Amino acid sequence: MAAAASAQDASHGSPRQHDKYDRLVAAAQSVSKLKVAVAHPCDATSLGAVIEAFALGLIDPILVGPQDKITATAEALGKDISELRVVEAPHSHGAAATAVDLVKSGKAEALMKGSLHTDELMGAVVRREGGLRTARRISHCFVMDIPGHDTALIITDAAVNIAPTLEDKVHIVQNAIDLARALGVDPVRVAILSAMETVNPKVPSTIEAAALCKMADRGQITGGILDGPLALDNAINLGAAKIKKIESPVAGQANVLVVPDLEAGNMLAKSLTFLAGADAAGIVLGARVPIILTSRADSAITRLASCAVASLVADAQRTRLAIPEV
Incomplete structure (x- = not known):
């Protein structure tokens, strides 16, 4: 084109x-x-x-x-x-x-x-x-074209929900999965990001990540494969996932990244844009x-x-x- x-x-x-x-x-x-x-x-x-x-x-x-x-x-x-x-x-x-x-x-x-x-x-x-x-929580997704990364990467939510609750995140994840499926992504691999890949009671985002994964197991979130908590490196890099001995259909090959809050998402998206030369198409769903x-x-x-x-x-x-x- x-x-x-x-x-x-x-x-x-x-x-x-x-x-x-x-x-x-x-x-x-x-x-x-x-x-x-x-x-x-x-x-x-x-x-x-x-x-x-x-x-x-x-x-x-x-x-x-x-x-x-x-x-x-x-x-x-x-x-x-x-x-x-x-x-x-x-x-x-x-x-x-x-x-x-x-x-x-x-x-x-x-x-x-x-x-x-x-x-x-x-x-x-x-x-x-x-x-x-609608009955859904409104949320934002970036569809990012990152040089050197084989596929487009969806990052959510970096623009609408400032400090989403666990209930909000259910909608945020489902909106992102629906978007990925509309774009022809199959399978949809969703990484729930935190600063670490283990559940730590002192880090609320790790507990919410584990809860979201169990909700997906019980059919409360559908259409995608979830794993979390995952740190950014072992979410998108197979080598990092192997070093940490994480065995998962998501780790190292996630195509959807769900961030803990708007600040983390905004910094991640802008870092990719201004340091890695990525482009970030934006859409609001829900x-x-x-x-x-x-x-x-x-x-x-x-x-x-x-x-x-x-x-x-x-x-x-x-x-x-x-x-x-x-």
Whole structure:
């Protein structure tokens, strides 16, 4: 794909391959085009990503925001948006609310963040009246393309749940498993991370990891193979797992990493991005529809990959029962 081939490594400015994201985009191009309500795409970065995703056949966007600002942004980019539908909203708060309403009315299958703060969009999503809550806890997943790592790696939750409880983590894990399956991952190997691989009563995350694994054994979490607690090294490196004499179908080959809390997840994801040259496509799950969350620092291929991930999730949701609403 041309967009991927020309993408630049954020830390070095040199081209690199994005085979994992290329495969995601190709898979998304084979399913129905995703109808996306884009909240306040009023800067060059957010609008440009929408236009490119539309051109690649990934999304069918509805641009929600002040029409004069959207038009001016398109003109500054030298892009023609006459084929795209624009729904007027006076400001970013209004755009978030209107975008959510488009989903509620069935006119959109997903949300996408434009040039507004994440809290504005998520505030409209989680509002008690007219929001998009379900019986699931809302959580965020990074789908990371890491140089030198054979497969995309899902990291959760690094952006929404600050200090999740054990009950929250059940939903976080299930959301991540459902995402992995939507992306065609089989088997889904989930590592519940901590600082060590043994259960230590003084380290609460190790106890929660053990509880989550037993819950999976009893069918309270389904669709994936869980193990934990695992330290990061023996979760993703077979050599490290062998040195520690850990025998497990997950250890050394995890494709989903569940972190203890937002701080740990955020530091892990950003370390991979800025020290290892990884890209991090972002998506929020557990609401009625997938929510595409991008950062101002994201590369073009990362934004396209986020759209592709949302499209594959929505396609999977079309073929199974929807999560029950609250």
